Structure formats: C-alpha cells, structure tokens
Amino acid sequence: MTQRAGFVALIGEPNAGKSTLLNRMVGAKVSIVTHKVQTTRARIRGVAIEGDSQIVFVDTPGLFQPKRRLDRAMVAAAWGGVADADVVVLMIEAHRGITKGVEAILDRLAEVGTGRTIALAINKIDRVEAPVLLGLTKDLNDRYAFAETFLISAEKGHGAHDLRLWLADRMPEEPWLYPEDQIADLPMRMIAAEMTREKLTLRLHQELPYQLTVETENWEERKDGSAKVDQIVYVARDGHKGIVLGNRGETIKAVSKAAREELSEFLGRKVHLFLQVKVRPNWLEESERYSEMGLDFKDGNA
Numbered sequence: 334m335t336q337r338a339g340f341v342a343l344i345g346e347p348n349a350g351k352s353t354l355l356n357r358m359v360g361a362k363v364s365i366v367t368h369k370v371q372t373t374r375a376r377i378r379g380v381a382i383e384g385d386s387q388i389v390f391v392d393t394p395g396l397f398q399p400k401r402r403l404d405r406a407m408v409a410a411a412w413g414g415v416a417d418a419d420v421v422v423l424m425i426e427a428h429r430g431i432t433k434g435v436e437a438i439l440d441r442l443a444e445v446g447t448g449r450t451i452a453l454a455i456n457k458i459d460r461v462e463a464p465v466l467l468g469l470t471k472d473l474n475d476r477y478a479f480a481e482t483f484l485i486s487a488e489k490g491h492g493a494h495d496l497r498l499w500l501a502d503r504m505p506e507e508p509w510l511y512p513e514d515q516i517a518d519l520p521m522r523m524i525a526a527e528m529t530r531e532k533l534t535l536r537l538h539q540e541l542p543y544q545l546t547v548e549t550e551n552w553e554e555r556k557d558g559s560a561k562v563d564q565i566v567y568v569a570r571d572g573h574k575g576i577v578l579g580n581r582g583e584t585i586k587a588v589s590k591a592a593r594e595e596l597s598e599f600l601g602r603k604v605h606l607f608l609q610v611k612v613r614p615n616w617l618e619e620s621e622r623y624s625e626m627g628l629d630f631k632d633g634n635a
C-alpha cells in the first residue's frame with residue numbers, strides 16, 4: 334500500500350467552528366470547544382487516518398486584525414501554518430457571510446495562495462436558508478478560485494466526512510508521520526493539556542491569554558485504574574509565573590482541581606493531576622513542540 338501523509342491547516346475567523354470540525358474529523362474531543370474567542374494557536378491538533386492517508390491537522394489562531402504586538406505574532410503564526418500546509422481549508426460562517434475579517438483573509442490568500450490547494454468550507458449551514466448559501470458560495474468563489482467548496486455543519490456533522498475523504502485524496506505520497514499505535518495515545522495527552530490550558534485561560538482572563546502553553550509530560554496508568562498525569566505550564570516571563578501560581582498558589586490549585594475534575598469525567602475514572610509552572614521565553618516562535626512529537630514542522634517535512 335502506498336502511504337500518504339500531509340498537513341492540513343484550518344484557517345478562519347475566531348469562532349468559525351474550526352475546533353468543532355476538527356473534533357468531527359479526528360473523532361475525539363481533541364480541541365476543546367469554548368465560547369471564548371481566540372483560544373487556539375497554531376499547533377498539531379489531531380491526526381486522522383482515512384484509507385491509506387494520514388492527515389495531520391494544524392489548528393491556527395484566528396486570522397483577525399492584529400492590534401497588539403502579541404496579536405501580530407499570533408497572526409504571523411497562523412499564516413505560517415498556511416505556508417507550511419499541503420492543503421488549506423478556509424472556514425467561513427454561513428450566517429455571517431463575507432465580513433471585514435473574511436475580506437482581509439481573502440486579500441491575503443490572493444497574495445500567498447498561488448500554487449496551493451485551498452478549499453472553502455462554509456460552516457453552520459444549519460443557520461441559513463438554501464438561497465443564502467448558494468449566493469454566498471458564488472460570491473466567495475468569484476473572489477477566490479477555491480479548489481472545492483464544502484457546505485458543512487461541523488456541529489451536526491453534515492459534510493465533515495466528505496471533506497475528510499477529499500483531504501485524504503490530496504495528501505502527498507509520504508510515509509506516515511505517526512506510527513499507528515501512537516495515535517490513540519497522542520490525542521489523549523493533547524486533550525488533557527488543552528483542558529488545563531482552557532481552565533487557565535478562563536481563570537486568568539485578560540492577564541496572559543496567549544502567553545502560556547501546557548504540555549503533558551508524563552502519563553502513567555496505575556494498577557488501581559486511575560491515571561497519574563504530569564503537566565508543565567510554560568509561561569513566557571518570570572513575572573508571569575507568580576500570576577499563574579496566584580497568591581499562595583491558589584490560582585494553580587483551582588485550575589488543577591477544575592482540570593482534574595473535567596479530565597476525570599472525560600475518562601470515566603480517577604485522575605491525579607500534577608502541574609508545574611516553568612518559564613520558557615519565546616515559546617511562540619519555537620518549533621520545539623513539533624520536534625517533540627517526532628516532527629520537524631519548520632524544516633521541510635511538512
């Protein structure tokens with residue numbers, strides 16, 4: 334059998350439904366869906382196997398207009414994901430249509446999209462009537478020559494399977510990037526890290542929304558059926574450590590408790606969660622997370 338493997342970048346405005354679609358296509362709660370906007374950053378979110386193809390999904394931050402320095406870094410990261418991917422899927426919300434943000438993305442695609450395979454996924458079709466959908470499909474395709482248009486409802490599952498089959502066909506002939514037996518384990522670690530990060534984001538609000546990342550370092554199945562999970566919360570600066578820890582450690586304790594409860598409920602068994610906070614400057618630019626997974630995302634494997 335000829336193996337195929339490649340990267341797919343999902344792009345779109347915040348709240349377009351990228352995480353929901355990912356969960357559909359990967360088949361697990363890989364990206365935690367939240368109502369808070371801009372919770373995701375460029376990184377590997379899940380791996381789907383379809384026939385001979387391995388599809389590695391890269392989730393990107395919302396491509397919004399940068400206001401602050403850090404926002405610009407996020408947007409740069411998102412477009413970096415676009416440049417590295419084999420296929421790009423632009424997600425648009427059917428009921429919102431061509432917003433200013435979408436306009437900006439289309440303009441940028443016109444600049445960087447040449448020679449790339451870019452598909453359009455119009456999401457949330459459950460929220461509009463058919464004529465609106467047809468008009469929007471036409472308008473968008475007039476604006477950019479998309480390789481294909483998918484009309485989907487990520488939440489209800491419509492169209493997600495067709496998109497997945499189409500993507501699988503477009504993966505380059507390459508050996509699989511992940512050994513098959515690792516796949517089951519990989520999303521679980523990511524899910525757990527994502528749960529903790531979400532709790533931190535909710536708790537810290539505006540204080541340091543994007544400047545931290547969580548990694549699951551160790552996962553141990555215990556004889557009594559419980560799981561021992563060690564995670565590291567990386568912050569960008571020394572000063573942030575104190576914020577994450579909180580007064581007498583109360584913030585990290587509350588986060589740990591909330592994340593442990595959610596993970597435990599998700600797994601249906603007891604979880605012991607241990608969080609450590611470490612400083613790692615410039616994590617946003619680091620490609621370390623990819624190489625840790627056996628992938629060198631920046632240097633050509635993509």
Ligand SMILES: Nc1nc2c(ncn2[C@@H]2O[C@H](COP(=O)(O)OP(=O)(O)OP(=O)(O)O)[C@@H](O)[C@H]2O)c(=O)[nH]1
Nearest residue numbers: 347348349350351352353370371372457486487488
């Ligand atoms: N009605 C409807 N709602 C949807 C659909 N897909 C996603 N949603 C909702 O849209 C909201 C945003 O979805 P997410 O998947 O978190 O969006 P996202 O693009 O990953 O957002 P960021 O993480 O901010 O980039 C959630 O409340 C979803 O439940 C859909 O097909 N129909």
